[in-house]
Amino acid sequence: MSASPLLDVRDVSKVFTMGGVLSRKQIKAVNEVSFALSAKKPEIFTIIGESGSGKTTLARMILGSEVPTSGELLFEGKDIAARRGAERLAFMARVQPIFQNPFEAFNPLKRVDRYLASTARRFLNARTEAEMEGPMDEALQHVGLSLREVKGRFPHELSGGQLQRTAIARALISKPSVIVADEPVSMVDASLRMAIVNLFKRLRNELGVTIIYITHDLATAYYISDRIIIMQKGHVVEMGPARPILEAPQHPYSQLLKRSVLSFDGAGGGRITRSGREEVDTSAEALIKGRLKPAGDGRLVRVG
Amino acid sequence: MANDILTVEGLKAYYQMNYFGVEREVRAVDDVTMRVKANEIYGIAGESSSGKTSFIKVLAAAIRPPFRIVDGSVTYRFNGTPIDVAHAGEDEIAKIRWKHLSYIMQGSMSVLNPVRRVHSAFKDFAFRPMGLKREAFWEAVEAHLARLHLEPGVLRAYPHELSGGMRQRVTIALATVCQPEFIIADEPTTALDVVVQKDVLAMIREVQQALGSSVVFVTHDMSVHANITDRLAIVYAGRIVEEAPTRTIFTAARHPYTRHLVASLPRIGDTSPKPSLEGRPPSLAEPPAGCRFHPRCPIAIERCRKEVPVLEERPGGHRVACFRADEALSPAKVLHVEESLS
Numbered sequence: 001m002s003a004s005p006l007l008d009v010r011d012v013s014k015v016f017t018m019g020g021v022l023s024r025k026q027i028k029a030v031n032e033v034s035f036a037l038s039a040k041k042p043e044i045f046t047i048i049g050e051s052g053s054g055k056t057t058l059a060r061m062i063l064g065s066e067v068p069t070s071g072e073l074l075f076e077g078k079d080i081a082a083r084r085g086a087e088r089l090a091f092m093a094r095v096q097p098i099f100q101n102p103f104e105a106f107n108p109l110k111r112v113d114r115y116l117a118s119t120a121r122r123f124l125n126a127r128t129e130a131e132m133e134g135p136m137d138e139a140l141q142h143v144g145l146s147l148r149e150v151k152g153r154f155p156h157e158l159s160g161g162q163l164q165r166t167a168i169a170r171a172l173i174s175k176p177s178v179i180v181a182d183e184p185v186s187m188v189d190a191s192l193r194m195a196i197v198n199l200f201k202r203l204r205n206e207l208g209v210t211i212i213y214i215t216h217d218l219a220t221a222y223y224i225s226d227r228i229i230i231m232q233k234g235h236v237v238e239m240g241p242a243r244p245i246l247e248a249p250q251h252p253y254s255q256l257l258k259r260s261v262l263s264f265d266g267a268g269g270g271r272i273t274r275s276g277r278e279e280v281d282t283s284a285e286a287l288i289k290g291r292l293k294p295a296g297d298g299r300l301v302r303v304g
Numbered sequence: 305m306a307n308d309i310l311t312v313e314g315l316k317a318y319y320q321m322n323y324f325g326v327e328r329e330v331r332a333v334d335d336v337t338m339r340v341k342a343n344e345i346y347g348i349a350g351e352s353s354s355g356k357t358s359f360i361k362v363l364a365a366a367i368r369p370p371f372r373i374v375d376g377s378v379t380y381r382f383n384g385t386p387i388d389v390a391h392a393g394e395d396e397i398a399k400i401r402w403k404h405l406s407y408i409m410q411g412s413m414s415v416l417n418p419v420r421r422v423h424s425a426f427k428d429f430a431f432r433p434m435g436l437k438r439e440a441f442w443e444a445v446e447a448h449l450a451r452l453h454l455e456p457g458v459l460r461a462y463p464h465e466l467s468g469g470m471r472q473r474v475t476i477a478l479a480t481v482c483q484p485e486f487i488i489a490d491e492p493t494t495a496l497d498v499v500v501q502k503d504v505l506a507m508i509r510e511v512q513q514a515l516g517s518s519v520v521f522v523t524h525d526m527s528v529h530a531n532i533t534d535r536l537a538i539v540y541a542g543r544i545v546e547e548a549p550t551r552t553i554f555t556a557a558r559h560p561y562t563r564h565l566v567a568s569l570p571r572i573g574d575t576s577p578k579p580s581l582e583g584r585p586p587s588l589a590e591p592p593a594g595c596r597f598h599p600r601c602p603i604a605i606e607r608c609r610k611e612v613p614v615l616e617e618r619p620g621g622h623r624v625a626c627f628r629a630d631e632a633l634s635p636a637k638v639l640h641v642e643e644s645l646s
Contacts, residue, residue, distance in 0.1 A: 050497040051468070159584035160352070189351040189524050194568045195580035216497055219527075219570040223578065246572050260499040261572060262527035264554060272531045274506040275499045 004077035006039040006177060006210065007062065007095075012071035014057050029057040031234040032071065037178070039076070042208040044200060046221045046242060048257070049231035055214050058231075059180050062212065063097055064088070093123040096171035098181040102163035102188070106155040112163070113151045116140075116170050123174035139172040142207065143199060161192035168199065172207070179203070180212045185220060197224050218261045222246045230254045236292065240299025250301045308381065309486055309518045310340040310363070315376035315390070317362050330588045332358035332371070334542040337615070342485070345512060345519045347533030347550065349526060349565070351585050355542035356522050360488050363520060364407050365389035365397045380405065382485055403433040406479040408489040408508075415475050416463040422474055423459035430481045448481045451514065452507050469500035473507060480511050487512070487519045494523060505532050526565055530554055535621070538562045541586050541596040544615060548622040558622070558629040560601050595626070603628050 014030040031054070037045060049055040060066040061073055064080045073080045075091055083091050099105045106112055113136070120132040137147040143165040150158070150166055158166065164184065171179050181200070185193045197220050203209045215221055221228060225242035230253070237251040249255045260275045292300040314337055319330040332355040340346045350356040361367060362378055378390045382404040389397055409415050416425055426445050434441060446456045452473045463471055472492060479487060489508065493501045509532055512519050521533055529536050529550060537547040538561065546559040557563050568578050583600040586592055592599055598608040607627050615625040 050499065161584065190526055190565060190568070192580070194570070194578045195582075197570075198578070198580055218498065219572055222572045223570040223575075243575070256499060258572070260502040262502065262505075262531045264527065264530045264569065264571065272502070272506045272509050275502045277499055277503065 004039075004074065005036040006076060007037040008074040008077075009033060009035050009062070010072050010074070012058070012061060012068045012073060014054070014061060014066065015069045028234050030054040030061070030068075033058060033229075033231075033236055034071075035229060035239065037210055037212075039177070042177075042204050042210045043226035044204055044211045044213055044224050046213045046215065046225040046228040047231060048215060048218065048221055048228055050216055050257075052233065053231040054234040055231055056182055059097075059182050059212065059214050062178075063095060063180055064091060089123070093174035094176050095178045095180065096174060096176040098164075098167055098171050098179060098184050100183040100186060102160055102167050103155065105167055106163060108155050110154075111152055112155055112158065112166050113147070113153070116150075116166070116173060119170050119173045135173050136169075139169040140166070142172055142203070143169045145169065160188050161195055164188060164192070164196055165199065168196075168203075172203075172209075176209060178210045178212060180214070182214045183216075184213070186215070186217070193220065200224055218246060218257060230257065235302065236300075237302045238299065239292070241297065244297050245299055250295055250299075307342045308339045309342045310520075311377075311379045311381075312336055312338050312363075313377050313379075315359075315362065315378060316374040317358060317367070317376075318372060318374050319358075319370050320372055321370045328589060331542050331591065332588055333362060334591075336376075336544055338537060338544060338547065340486075340518050340520060342518055343512075343516045344534040345509070345521055345532055347529040347536040348520060348522045348539055349524060349529055349536060350539035351524055353585055353588065354539045355588060356539050357490065358542075359539070360490055360520065360522055362390070364405070364488050365392070365401070380486065401433075402429060402484065403482050404484050405486045406482065406484040406488070408476055408479045408487060408492045410491045410494060415478070416471065418463055420462075421459065422461055422463065422466075425474075425478060426459065426481065429478055433482050445477075445481055449477050451511060452477050467500075469496060469504060472496060472500075472504055476504070476508060476511065480515065480517070483515050483517075485517055487517050489519055489521045491523050492521075493528060494525065501528075508532065526569055538565070541591055542588055543596065543625065544623070545597065545625050546623065547615070549620070552620060552622055556622075558618075558624045559597075559626045560603055560628070561597050603631055 011032045011034050012030060013028065013032055016027045016029055018025045018027060047055045047058060057066060061068050067081045075095065080091065106115065116136045117132050120126045120135050124135055126132040133147060140146055140150060145162065145165055155163060185196050188196065200211050200213065201224055204211060213225065222242065227240065228242045228245055229236050229239035232253045238245055238249060238254045246258065249258050256275060256277060290303045293303050295301045314335055315333055316335055317333040319332060321328045336359065348356050358371065361371065362373065367373060373390045376390065377388045379386050379388045382400060387396060387400060416422065431441055436444060449456060449458065454473055454477065458466060458470065458474060466474065493504050496504060505528065523529065533550045536550045536553045537544045538559065540561050546557060546562045553562060554566055557566055564579065564581050568580060570578055581600060586596055594610050595608040595613050598604040601608065605628065613625045613627050615623045617623055
């Protein structure tokens with residue numbers, strides 16, 4: 001057997017049980033998802049889906065903060081859910097999260113460099129100020145900031161873009177090999193959005209970090225992704241190389257998503273039309289029971 | 305002009321604070337002149353903290369201290385009678401509110417009372433302005449809900465029982481049920497998923513066409529503007545820097561900020577590197593002297609640091625506030641701000 005992949009997701013499902021004893025309801029948030037990330041080739045791996053598609057649940061399982069109901073997630077060959085104590089800490093250092101809203105990720109009453117310092121203390125076992133500041137500054141340099149700019153500042157003293165970049169720098173301190181970014185640009189302005197996604201590209205190219213980019217924005221996904229999976233109601237409906245899929249999606253649901261992207265052709269005509277979701281949903285419902293089949297050019301499409 | 309429904313002249317609205325003797329003035333809306341025609345969707349685009357929300361607060365006549373109108377006028381013309389909401393009394397504004405001038409708000413969950421059924425919101429907002437008998441009123445409401453593809457049953461539902469898209473459609477129905485001539489929409493689709501967003505936008509357009517109303521549509525998302533607005537104003541640090549028919553903004557913008565916004569849009573099928581703008585929007589409490597964009601502008605000259613450019617009229621209903629508007633902006637200069645490129 002060849003070297004085990006960096007992250008191996010094997011038939012992972014997650015079922016949430018809601019309600020009391022009498023009105024118990026089971027919700028399948030994630031249904032038999034499988035994919036693998038290679039250790040040799042860092043990439044930007046994108047998970048696309050609407051709210052309720054299970055993309056955040058999948059991300060939480062990758063981070064180890066949710067245990068799958070069935071299936072297993074292996075990080076460097078070892079089950080994520082089975083890691084405890086020092087092993088788990090080592091895993092957390094290697095797989096780091098970035099959250100959606102930078103203004104909510106930081107406590108407004110704490111200086112932002114304290115977050116960086118506590119990360120350095122925890123994962124690098126840094127004890128003195130000098131030991132902490134080296135890695136902190138290095139991480140901030142990677143995102144185009146420096147410790148001098150950030151030190152002693154409160155979150156409200158930084159702009160949204162600087163805060164989101166500080167959040168990314170915090171994730172970089174422990175030198176992770178995977179960063180899980182859950183909708184990192186949906187709360188930032190258009191002009192900052194490109195700064196963040198360009199930064200992801202640079203982290204992949206220069207630091208060799210694999211980024212799991214979770215989004216519902218197909219345009220930025222097209223711009224930065226190497227591979228994508230498209231999820232609908234917990235099922236993967238199409239997965240494979242990003243650009244061919246987004247240029248010519250084959251599954252009806254992927255086609256619906258592509259159609260719903262607001263285009264710039266004929267800007268100002270005011271000729272917006274509805275997405276036609278009603279027609280698609282019925283046909284997709286039948287397809288959900290289907291299987292993922294290879295469809296040439298390296299992609300998998302769910303067919304009935 | 306005769307068919308202008310809204311005329312804003314030299315509007316200045318500041319937040320004026322005086323805490324413990326320390327005076328602070330935030331110039332959120334600084335010298336804005338614009339008009340909105342009947343039966344058009346007028347877009348306002350700008351980053352957060354560019355003052356766009358403050359501006360629509362003035363348009364909606366929802367001004368509370370410390371926010372004050374310092375100068376200028378905001379005149380609506382409903383049925384031929386002008387009313388200046390910047391100076392009108394509360395009772396005069398109450399007469400036009402909701403019947404002629406309504407507002408689609410951003411967070412549908414905070415508009416609808418979570419512990420009351422949807423119909424009570426319609427009763428609270430629309431019953432009095434519409435002035436109909438009870439049965440005729442509910443008939444009108446149901447007919448209007450059908451326009452937004454909502455079943456009459458949603459009236460019996462609690463807000464949490466509806467999906468995000470349905471809730472947003474309910475708030476749109478609420479804002480348009482009185483058939484107002486003027487609707488202000490503040491980021492009505494920002495919180496929605498792509499598919500739902502497209503449906504809601506299409507419905508806003510359908511309702512606008514059916515009623516013949518004017519809409520001021522505010523969002524930072526340029527792709528939304530491209531698809532729904534007829535004319536578009538770009539706001540930067542409390543001022544309009546460019547205004548033109550939407551098509552012109554996307555094809556022949558003159559202001560460097562607008563050009564950057566358009567150039568940085570990612571599109572499916574386009575793999576070229578996209579620039580990102582460095583720096584941050586200026587603080588409105590201490591805006592830079594001269595053109596407020598000059599610290600981030602790739603083509604700023606000495607004059608930009610000293611003088612404030614005025615919004616100049618050009619052919620084709622195009623207005624630009626830039627000394628360098630005629631400068632041919634080479635792609636290399638657009639990209640000069642780009643540092644974080646792969």
